[in-house]
Amino acid sequence: MGMNVGSESGDDEVVSAINTTPLVDVMLVLLIIFLITIPVAAHIVPVKLPEETNKPNETTPINVNLSIDKNGVVYWNQSAIADEDTLTKRLIADVSKQVPQPKIQIRGDMDANYESIQWVVRACKRAAIQKVGFIVEPPARG
Numbered sequence: 297m298g299m300n301v302g303s304e305s306g307d308d309e310v311v312s313a314i315n316t317t318p319l320v321d322v323m324l325v326l327l328i329i330f331l332i333t334i335p336v337a338a339h340i341v342p343v344k345l346p347e348e349t350n351k352p353n354e355t356t357p358i359n360v361n362l363s364i365d366k367n368g369v370v371y372w373n374q375s376a377i378a379d380e381d382t383l384t385k386r387l388i389a390d391v392s393k394q395v396p397q398p399k400i401q402i403r404g405d406m407d408a409n410y411e412s413i414q415w416v417v418r419a420c421k422r423a424a425i426q427k428v429g430f431i432v433e434p435p436a437r438g
Contacts, residue, residue: 350434358398358399359398359399359400359401360372360373360390360391360398360399360400360401361373361401361403361431362377362383362400362401362402362403362416363402363403363404364402364403364404364405364408364412364413364416365405365408366405366406366407366408368408368409368411368412369412370383370412370416372386380415380416380418380419383415383416383419384419384422384423387400387419387420387422387423387425388423388424391423391425392423392424392425397425397426397427398427399427399428399429400420400425400427400428400429401429401430401431402416402417402428402429402430402431403430403431404430
């Protein structure tokens, strides 16, 4: 078995071809490393997410529903309220002194005047109500 160390003629030829065997070996090793480590990096903690449900609000004795119709008449759980001062006095007497305070839910008609809704919110603010919310119709699905 012999080994050729140099050329016999003494002329050094330039080899212009790239030896791709080491490159392919390195790329295969990197591919194997990535295939092994990606499932470990992508491992997630199993978490059970809550399901989205849209239940209509049920009126409980704790909640106070203030409804405003399209004519601007304000109703306290289906009984009409005359004006803002009457509403403020009733909120102070019935709601603001309770511990915990009931939730005030405002249900306004789409055609209602904003002024009517404004004085209801202002009356809630004057009575120092902490929880005021608006009841809206959810968008149609699909």
